[in-house]
Amino acid sequence: MKALLLGLVSFYMLVSSRTEELPEVDNNNNNKALSSLDITKRFDDLAARLNILEQELKMKQETPRIAFSAALVNEGYCGPFNSPTTLVFSNIFINLGNSYNPSTGIFTAFVKGTYYFSFTVFLNSNSKMFTSLMKNKDRIVSVWDNYSPDSNDSGSNTAIVQLEVGDNVYVKLYEERQIFEDGTGYTSFCGFLLFPS
Numbered sequence: 001m002k003a004l005l006l007g008l009v010s011f012y013m014l015v016s017s018r019t020e021e022l023p024e025v026d027n028n029n030n031n032k033a034l035s036s037l038d039i040t041k042r043f044d045d046l047a048a049r050l051n052i053l054e055q056e057l058k059m060k061q062e063t064p065r066i067a068f069s070a071a072l073v074n075e076g077y078c079g080p081f082n083s084p085t086t087l088v089f090s091n092i093f094i095n096l097g098n099s100y101n102p103s104t105g106i107f108t109a110f111v112k113g114t115y116y117f118s119f120t121v122f123l124n125s126n127s128k129m130f131t132s133l134m135k136n137k138d139r140i141v142s143v144w145d146n147y148s149p150d151s152n153d154s155g156s157n158t159a160i161v162q163l164e165v166g167d168n169v170y171v172k173l174y175e176e177r178q179i180f181e182d183g184t185g186y187t188s189f190c191g192f193l194l195f196p197s
């Protein structure tokens, strides 16, 4: 239905933009009326141009398929380290568009647009956990857990951000902080392109 409407609109725009090219009606009847051959030719021309416009419109409307989801594969504790560390989620569930690099843990935007990201972290000791979702050098959202009487804690956070081509998004584990993963999938990271722009 949408395609049909777009087609009709394009057809109308084409026809109206070409009316000035149609031969003037000559009151002295010197100009012959358009022959059926001319009309067929014009119709074919319009149909061909409509086809090109439809292809262009389709290409513009198609959202690139960019989506990834991955978990940490650590056998046990990750950290504490004495400097901030990018978490490398290398157990890939899906990586459409390959914008996420499973050997560095960094998502790089190849398409300008609005993106959704979410991450979840887990710690089963009563040590300290502090992680942030980062956009280049900027902290976006974080998960924090401090010493507490209970040991097993999990937290997650989500953000929707606008990215330019080349922007990097990743999860940072702060110095002297720790998380845990044993293959169960307690600690994970995912994201996808909502709208290109």
Ligand SMILES: *[C@@H]1O[C@H](CO)[C@@H](O)[C@H](O)[C@H]1NC(C)=O
Pocket (backbone or CB within 6 Å): 124, 151, 152, 180, 182
């Ligand atoms: C804490 O998590 C570990 C898994 O990492 C589990 O084996 C253990 O039973 C949990 N402890 C409690 C008190 O829930």
